[in-house]
Amino acid sequence: MTSSAIISYLTFVYFLAFVFYLVMMVMGRRLPGTLATYTLLGSFAAQTAAIILRWQESYALGMGRAPFSNLYESLIFFAWTLVLLYLIVEWRTKNKSAGAFVTPLIFLALAYASFSPNISSKIMPLIPALKSNWLITHVITCFLGYAAFALSFGFSLMYLFKGNDSANNTASFLRLIPARGILDELNYQMVVIGFLMLTLGIITGSVWAHSAWGSYWSWDPKETWSLITWLVYAAVIHSRLVRGWKGRKIIILCIVGFACVLFTYFGVNYLAGLHSYATS
Amino acid sequence: MEEIGKVSNPVWKFFASVKLTIVFLVLLAIFSVAGTMIPQKEGAMEFVQRLNPTTFNLMDFFGLFDLYHAGWFRFLIAMLVLNLVVCSLERFPSAWKRVKARPSVERTKPFEELPDTLLISTERGYQEALGNCLNLFKKRFSAFRSEETEYGTFFLAEKGRFSPLGVYIVHLSVLVILIGALAGSFFGFEGFVKIPEGETVDSIMVRGGNQSLSPGFEIRCDKFTVEFYENGSPKEYKSEVTFLSGGKEIEKRDILVNHPATFKGITFYQSTYEKVAGKELRIKLRKGLDEDLETIDAEIGKKMELPGKEGFFQILDVRHMGTVPAALVSVEIQGAEPTRFWIFEDFEHIKSRLPAQMINSPKFDPAAFKPYTFLLLGVQERYATGLQANQDPGVPVVWAGFILIILGFIVTFFTSHQTIRMFVENKGKKTVIRVTGSASRNRPALDRDIQRLAEDIRSLFAA
Numbered sequence: 142m143t144s145s146a147i148i149s150y151l152t153f154v155y156f157l158a159f160v161f162y163l164v165m166m167v168m169g170r171r172l173p174g175t176l177a178t179y180t181l182l183g184s185f186a187a188q189t190a191a192i193i194l195r196w197q198e199s200y201a202l203g204m205g206r207a208p209f210s211n212l213y214e215s216l217i218f219f220a221w222t223l224v225l226l227y228l229i230v231e232w233r234t235k236n237k238s239a240g241a242f243v244t245p246l247i248f249l250a251l252a253y254a255s256f257s258p259n260i261s262s263k264i265m266p267l268i269p270a271l272k273s274n275w276l277i278t279h280v281i282t283c284f285l286g287y288a289a290f291a292l293s294f295g296f297s298l299m300y301l302f303k304g305n306d307s308a309n310n311t312a313s314f315l316r317l318i319p320a321r322g323i324l325d326e327l328n329y330q331m332v333v334i335g336f337l338m339l340t341l342g343i344i345t346g347s348v349w350a351h352s353a354w355g356s357y358w359s360w361d362p363k364e365t366w367s368l369i370t371w372l373v374y375a376a377v378i379h380s381r382l383v384r385g386w387k388g389r390k391i392i393i394l395c396i397v398g399f400a401c402v403l404f405t406y407f408g409v410n411y412l413a414g415l416h417s418y419a420t421s
Numbered sequence: 422m423e424e425i426g427k428v429s430n431p432v433w434k435f436f437a438s439v440k441l442t443i444v445f446l447v448l449l450a451i452f453s454v455a456g457t458m459i460p461q462k463e464g465a466m467e468f469v470q471r472l473n474p475t476t477f478n479l480m481d482f483f484g485l486f487d488l489y490h491a492g493w494f495r496f497l498i499a500m501l502v503l504n505l506v507v508c509s510l511e512r513f514p515s516a517w518k519r520v521k522a523r524p525s526v527e528r529t530k531p532f533e534e535l536p537d538t539l540l541i542s543t544e545r546g547y548q549e550a551l552g553n554c555l556n557l558f559k560k561r562f563s564a565f566r567s568e569e570t571e572y573g574t575f576f577l578a579e580k581g582r583f584s585p586l587g588v589y590i591v592h593l594s595v596l597v598i599l600i601g602a603l604a605g606s607f608f609g610f611e612g613f614v615k616i617p618e619g620e621t622v623d624s625i626m627v628r629g630g631n632q633s634l635s636p637g638f639e640i641r642c643d644k645f646t647v648e649f650y651e652n653g654s655p656k657e658y659k660s661e662v663t664f665l666s667g668g669k670e671i672e673k674r675d676i677l678v679n680h681p682a683t684f685k686g687i688t689f690y691q692s693t694y695e696k697v698a699g700k701e702l703r704i705k706l707r708k709g710l711d712e713d714l715e716t717i718d719a720e721i722g723k724k725m726e727l728p729g730k731e732g733f734f735q736i737l738d739v740r741h742m743g744t745v746p747a748a749l750v751s752v753e754i755q756g757a758e759p760t761r762f763w764i765f766e767d768f769e770h771i772k773s774r775l776p777a778q779m780i781n782s783p784k785f786d787p788a789a790f791k792p793y794t795f796l797l798l799g800v801q802e803r804y805a806t807g808l809q810a811n812q813d814p815g816v817p818v819v820w821a822g823f824i825l826i827i828l829g830f831i832v833t834f835f836t837s838h839q840t841i842r843m844f845v846e847n848k849g850k851k852t853v854i855r856v857t858g859s860a861s862r863n864r865p866a867l868d869r870d871i872q873r874l875a876e877d878i879r880s881l882f883a884a
Contacts, residue, residue: 266650269657269678269691333834340830344823353679355690355809356611357819358602360489362457372450376443383439401450412457 144195145262147187148217149255152248154184155220159244166241166314174237178228181244185224192221195264204266209280212410213262216254218280219406220247222288226334230292234327238317242295275349282345283367286338287402290374293331294399297392300324325387328395336374343367362412366405373398436507445501452497456488502599509592516585524840526568526577532844532855539875541854543882547573550852551845553881558843561874573846580839584861587833594825601818609813610634614689616642617697617805621665625687625810636687636810639665643673645694645804658691660806676808690809698739698746699801704764707794716798727752727793734790737761739800745771746800752790762789764797837862841871854878 161177164170195208195217208214227243254260267276303318318324346364351357358364377394380386435441460468465486469477484491543550551574558565562578612625612634621641624633641663648656660676664684674682681690700721706714706728714728724733732754739748746766753759764787765771772780779785788794838861846853856875860867 265652266654266656268655272657273679337830337834340826344827347823348820349679351816352681353690355681355688355692355811356813357816360456360461365453365457365489369450369453372446372453376446376450379439379442379446383443409457 144191144198145213145255147191147194148251148262151184151188151191152251152255154180154187155244155248155251158184159241159248162237162240162244166238166317169314169317174240177240177244178231178237181224181228181240185221185228188217188221188224192217199264202264204264206267207277207280208264209276210267210271211261211265213254213260215280215284215406216250216260219284219287220250220254222281222284223247223250223291226285226288226292230327230331234319234323236317236319238319239292239295239299239327242298243292246291246295270353273349273353275345275352279342279345279349282338283342286335286342287406289331289335289338290370290399290402293328293335293395296324296328296331297395297399300328300388300392321388325391328392329381332374332377332395332398336371336378339367339371339374343371363405363409366401366409370398370401370405373401433507433511436504437511438504439508441504442501442508445497445504449497449501452488452494455485459485459488461489462487498599502596505592505595509589513589516589519585519838520582524577524579526566526575527570528575528842529844531842531857531859535855535857538872539856541875541879541882543852543854544850545852545882547845547847547852550854550882554843554845554854554878557874557877557881562841573844576843576845578841580841581836581861582838584832584836584838587829587831587836590829591826591833592829594822594829596822597825598819598822601815601820601822603815604818605813605815609811609815612810613692614640614808614810615695615805616640616660616662616808617699618642618645618803636685637666638671638685639668640684640689640808641665642806645806647694647804658694660691660808662689662806662808676806687810687812690811691806692809693807695805695807696741696802697805698741699803700739701801702736702739702746702748703798703800704736704748704750705796705798707796708792710788710794714793724753746797748797748800750795752793760790762786762795764795766797766799768796837867839867839870841867841874843874 158177158180161173161180165174165177192208195214199206199208209218223243224247227239227247231237231240255262299318300321303315303321303324319327343364346367347357350359350364373394377391377398380391380394459465459480469486472480480486484493488494545553554576555567558576558578562580565576565578567574567576610625611628613628614622614625616622619642621639623639624635626633642660643663644661646657646659650656658678662674662676662682663670664672664674672684674684676682676689676691678691681688683689702719703716704719705716708714708728717725719725719736721736721739724735726733732752734750734752737749737751739746741747742763742765747763749761749763751759751761762783763785765785768787775785783789787796839858840860841858842856844855846855856871856878858867858871
C-alpha cells in the first residue's frame, strides 16, 4: 500500500523538522526556524495526501470506509491533528519555540505506528459495531481533543523549563520560550479546546454506544478513562478560579491530565473492554 | 438579608468552596481508576477465587467489585453535585447582576491614559465629526447607547452580555444529565432475550436479578443471518423479527448492530447469537450392538413405533451439551415406567472424554432399552439470536443535557462580555475622538477590534 509507505517516510521528515526546531532553539537563529516550519508544512501536506490515498485504497479494496478504525490509523490521524493544531498556534502566536516540544510527539506517534511489530498497517474491513455514521465525528472530536491536550503538555513542559522570569537566563534556548504568563495563557486555551473536544467526543461516543450496545454509558474501561481525563481537566479549569493557583500547581495537574490521555489512548488496551478493536 | 444567612452558615460555606470542587473531582478520578484496575462484576469471578477470604470480604464490603454502583461512590457524586449547586447558587446572583447591569454611558475615567493609537484628533468641526463617528458606530454595532453633554458625546456598545451565564448553563446541564441517568436507573431496565429461529418469546430476562418481565407483547425471530468477510472477521449480524400481540402479527423489523428496533417503548439491540439444536434429528436403531435396523427422521414430541412393535418411543428434548448435540429418548411400553436416556452424536468418539460414572449411568446408555441401541446421527441446526432489550425513559433527558452542555461551553468559552466606548469631545477648533473597551475574557481579541475601530475613524478624517 502506497499510503503506509508515504507515512513511514514521513516519520523521518518529522524528525528532521524536530532537528530544525532544536537547532533554532540552541543557536537562536532565524533560518533553522523558517526551515522547520516549511518542513512541517510540507510533511503535513504529504500526510494529508496519504490519508486521502488510504481512504481511496479502501474503496479500491471494496471496503470504502474512513481511515479511522484501528490503532495504526488512529495514530496517523492523531499525528495529523497535532501538526494541524500546532501550525495554527505557531501562526497565531508568531512563536516557534513550542515546535521543539511538540514535533517529538508527532515523530513518536508515526514511528510507533510505522515500526512497531504489534501494529498492522493493513486496511481491514469494518466490524459491525464500527459501521456507523458516528465513527467519523467521534474519532475527529476525540483526536482534536487529544491533540489540544498534547499541546497543553508541550506548553506545560516549556513552563517548567522556563523557570522564573527574574532568573533572566541568557541561554538562547530559554530566551526563545515565551514568558511564563503567556505560556500559562496558551496552556489554558489548549485545555479549553481539549476539554470542549473531549466532551464532544464523550457525547458522540455515548450516543453511538446507545445505538450499538444499548447503553449510553457502561463503565467500559475506555469510557471510564475518558471520564477520568475529563475530571482531571475539569479540575484544571476550576483551579484557575482558586486564588493563588495560577502557575505551577495547574501545570502539574495538566501533566497528570496528559498522562490520563495517554492511558485512555494506549493503556486501556491492556484492560479488557468493549473498545478492543482499537488495539491492533 | 439572604446574603448574611449564607455567610453565617458554616455548612453552606463549606460547600461553596471551589477548592472542595477540585478535591471531589480528583477523588472521583482516583476511585474511577481503581474501578478500571479491579475486575468488576462478571469479570471479577476468576479474580475473586485467587483472593484470601479476609481480603475478599473486605473488598466486597466496600463494594469494590461493583465500584461504580457502590453506595459510597454514589455518595461522592452526590457531594460533588451538592458542591456544584451551592457554588452556583452562591455566585449566580452577582453574575445575574452583571448581566442586568447598565453601565453608565457618560464616564470619562475609561478614556484616561489611552495610548496615542486610540486617540484621534481632527481639525473638522464638532458636528461634522460627530455625524461621521455616529454613522461608523451605527454600522459596527447593531445596538448602542449614546449621551450628549456640553463638552462632547459618549457612545457605549455592549456585546455578549449573557456570557457570564454560560457557566451556569454548563452546571445545570450536568444536573440534567445526572437526573436522566437517575431516571433511567429507577424507571428503566436492562434485559435480554434469546430467541431461536422460528420461535416466539413473551418474556424478557432482566439483568442483575433472576426475574423476568412480561413486556405485554411477543417477539418472534423469523431468521438470523451472519455474514463474514473473506478474512473471517464478522461483517454483519441481522435478526429478522416480528412483534406480535396476542398472537397477531403487528410489525416486522430487521435488527442489526447499530440499528436497534423499538416496539412499545422497549428497544431491542443485536447483541449475541449462538447455534442451537433444531426440532428435527436423524437417529439410527440397532439391534444389539451391531445389527443395523433402520434410520429414522424424527422430530421432538412425535411418537414412533419400535421396530419389534413392543411399544413407542419419542424424542423429548434436543440440545447441545457443550458443543455436542444430544437428544433425550423416551421409550414407552404400556403398563411400565418409560425408560429415558440421553444419546449423543458421535458417541464412540466422545466417550473417552466423559467421566466414568456418566458412561456407566443408565441415563447415558444408548442401549438402556434392550435389545435396541439408539444412535444419534445428526441434529438440525439453527441460530438463536441474543437481543438486548432495554427500556430507559431517562435517555431523552440525558440527550437534552448533552445539547445544553455544548451550548453552555460555547457561551462560556467563546463569548465574552465586551463593552466598547467612544467619546467624541468638542474642543472648539478641534474635535478629539477616543475609543476604548473592556472584556470579561479574551482581552487580546477586543484590543484588536478597538485598534481596528480607531484606524477606521482615523481614515475617516485623513486628508
